[in-house]
Amino acid sequence: MNFEYSENIIALQEKLNAFFEEHILPVEKEVTAFNYDPKNLWQRWPGMEPLKEKAKEAGLWNLFLPKSYKELSPGLTNLEYAPLAEIMGRVLWSSEVFNCNAPDTGNMEVLAKYGTKEQQEQWLQPLMNGDIRSAFLMTEPQVASSDATNIETSITRDGDHYVINGRKWWSSGGMDPHCKIAIVMGKTDPNAARHLQQSMILVPMDTPGLKVIRPLSVFGFYDSPEGHAEIVLDNVRVSKENLILGEGRGFEIAQGRLGPGRIHHCMRLIGMAQRSLELMSERAAERIAFGKTFKDFSSIRQEIALSQCEIEQARLLTLSAADKMDREGNKTSKDLIAMIKIVAPNMALNVIDRAMQIHGGKGVGPDTPLAHFFVAARMLRLADGPDEVHMYQLGTSIIKKYTKTSI
Known part of the structure; x- marks a missing residue:
């Protein structure tokens, strides 16, 4: 193992640290005060989009995606990304400035690795551009979701559609006003082998039957504007083309x-x-x-x-x-x-x-x-x-x- 960084990665670290000194740290208290103010719940700090544009211009965008994703990736390895993510961790909200925030990073990796060309064009590209946010719906209140095979949400085939029914909570990103798409995990075949029952499917947040019940706070922190949501899926109907990879691959x-x-x-x-x-x-x-x-x-x-x-x-x-x-x-x-x-x-x-x-x-x-x-x-x-x-x-x-x- 050689943890010595190349000149390119050292230069990226220096550029990212300089960006923090010039653009992030001077507004840290302002952004924190905005996000903590109850009047601003689920609203975006007005300076976020201009900051994101500055990050794009500086070449500090989508740094998380491994180089194996070819044209989508800036070409960094996990080892090279580690010190950059560490720098972002110094200010909790800063990852979004560089489009390196959860759950979008994981959702983008799913779409980049497993999505069809159509799914990538419709959802991955806007996520990569930072035009929209996303949510990941896996955990459920009725079961111990630490065992993912417990998940009860049903994804039932009906002709050219799937119908989804279930209740999710701690759905990261679900409260964000820019959240447009969710990846939902549920069961397409409860009678299949234990690890082949689950599937993942794309559900636009404005689909009829998808209802955000409430935001969930963590020790009183709502993590606005992205937050964590409890969501009910009541006969939510989406095209069969929204299934990711195939049935039983969740x-x-x-x-x-x-x-x-x-x-x-x-x-x-x-x-x-x-x-x-x-x-x-x-x-x-x-x-x-x-x-x-x-x-x-x-x-x-x-x-x-x-x-x-x-x-x-x-x-x-x-x-x-x-x-x-x-x-x-x-x-x-x-x-x-x-x-x-x-x-x-x-x-x-x-x-x-x-x-x-x-x-x-x-x-x-x-x-x-x-x-x-x-x-x-x-x-x-x-x-x-x-x-x-x-x-x-x-x-x-x-x-x-x-x-x-x-x-």
Whole structure:
């Protein structure tokens, strides 16, 4: 493994950091205040589109899509994208500026890898252009969706159409005013083999029968404007041409989608933790208690030192997973992806918690990004599979590797 970056990637990092200094950080508090204001729920900060145009002009657009997607991709590997995603993770809303935001990235990868030419023209191209947003509808309130085979939403063939019935929640992106298309996972054949029952289908958000019931907040944060929605699908009828890849291929598509998505989350978590470390270091250097500057307390230095160790360990594990994905593919890299998906959110929670503690009251309020970082990191212990599922599967894989035991 060689984690030394090429001159091109170093130049991209420098360009992205410069963009942050000039365009993102100066408006961070303004955007955050806009998004937190209840009057602005589900509205887009007016400066977002001009910022996106600046990112396009700077060549900082669609950086996430691996080079295997040929003409659609800027040509970066997962390993090369990792430090760029880390930079974006430093400001929670910034990924959209570069069209590298979830769930659009995963949905674009699905369409790029599995979509028909017609599906790509109708939905992938507008997503790649940043003209629209999308949602991913997988999780359901009635079942433990950590086991995707539990999903109950039905996708029933009716002549030249499919009819969809079910209830989804935590549908990322579903509240966004620019959300025009959803990828829905459901069952086309509940009697087929366990992993061949599910399918994925494209459903325009304005299709009759698709109803957004409510937004869901995470510890009080609505993550406006994209949000997380609870959605009912009541006899939603779409063309058979909207099915992705074919009946019974949904689980296969989900595994292909979630591998890159999981590691992208981990990359951004490294950025959240790194910025939290920098903020706690600044706070420690400026605050005085009991006649001493915080930085002069041994316990504070230990917290900062331990945080740096944990961040670097997680960063290297992320890079290792990204490197293996590039060299051997997502399926072969599943153990490393599971490891970092377990490690990164928990590491970030630890580091952010220390930063909040050192900040005191300011750390849990609206004047730093720490509280929202903490909420995002906690959510990511559940998103794309909870810790317990990853540990169960990883443990199974390790036991098989070192013993002859059949599990």
